[in-house]
Amino acid sequence: MFTGIVQGFGTVVEKRAAGGGAVFGLEADFDLTDPQEGESIAVNGACLTARNIAGNRFLADVSPESLSRTGMGSLTVGSRVNLERALRLSDRLGGHLVSGHIDGLATVEERRTVGDFTLFIFSLDPGLTKYVIEKGSITINGVSLTVNSCEHSRFSVSIIPHTLSTTTLGDLKQGDKVNIEVDIIGKYVEKLLGGNVNAQSGKSVISSSFLAEHGFL
Template identity: 40%
Template sequence: MFTGIIEATGKLAAVVKRGNDISVTIDSAELDFSDVKLGDSIACNGVCLTVTHLGPRSFNADISSETLAHTLFGHYQTGQRINLEKAMLPTTRMGGHIVSGHVDGVSQVIKIEQSGRASNIWLSLPANLARYVAAKGSVTVDGISLTVNELNHDAFRLTIVPHTAAHTTIAALKAGSKVHLEVDLIARYLERLLSKDSAGATGGVSMALLSQRGFL
């Protein structure tokens, strides 16, 4: 699990094709590697990857065909700047929101407008994810925990403050840039609890049950 609070950025130093998969090397002079071990998880632009090799200021990770099919890693070039966050500890401040590192989809930047020292970024909202995104709710963009400040049926707006722009890759975005999206984990589980299962039976929670117990 992660919080979406970026700890450092790194650079995609190498990509090696291994059959249908790839292995990547990510360098970072900023990330604290002192407590990183083989097998640890690091979120890379919001994608949970497992450390397979450690260097003094770098790590390797394998990326499966499944991950390549659902993320932008297959299109990244060496030199690509990457947001990095180590998996959270039980003692970590929950500065963002609960992030799994499992990307739900890809979004595209529609436009960017300055608003004082901040910038407003409008991004496309894939139809299959729209029901999980709420105004003033949380969304993860390339691993960054951000607040949705405005929403319509096919797009949403983020307001990026100078600190976030300075410490993540988001300042490099421009109209047409593509990013990873992860919706709020709680929203997905709530939908599952309230939906019918494959056999047509209702789950453990239903609107009728909520009404019966006085919640509606």
């Protein structure tokens, strides 16, 4: 589990095909204190298993599934990525609960400066937009952000100068693809409510009376 608060940059120092997937060699620009072989590290928001840890370098295997659902396949030697080590139970939860399981890709439609801030507008797969709500949380390349606005298949976020300079979001330009993880709570709610559908009408049986009967009102 992660928070979406990026700890530093990583650089791809090696990339090779392996077993239908790929092996990446990554170097962090911060100390991997107390590294544990097999620990989870989020790379641009994708939860990967670190192995062969030596100093600030480690290897990570990326499965065919991850290559198809994320932007990892487009990374090359020299590419910069956002890194976050897994959350400790004693840590502050500065962002929101992030699983590191990428839901899909979004495309930068527009980038513009608004005062001291940078506004990004992204287009997203329509199948994911139902999980994106105004002022809700979303993870972009591993960075926990608040949604400014959303409509149809587009949403916007406003980036503060600190986040722009300490993550790879500052490198983004129109047309770039980014990894997206929607708020996990929305997916769980959808799954739970999905079992409460009238078999004949196909409509949800959730109503004010249903909520009152079960103690929610």
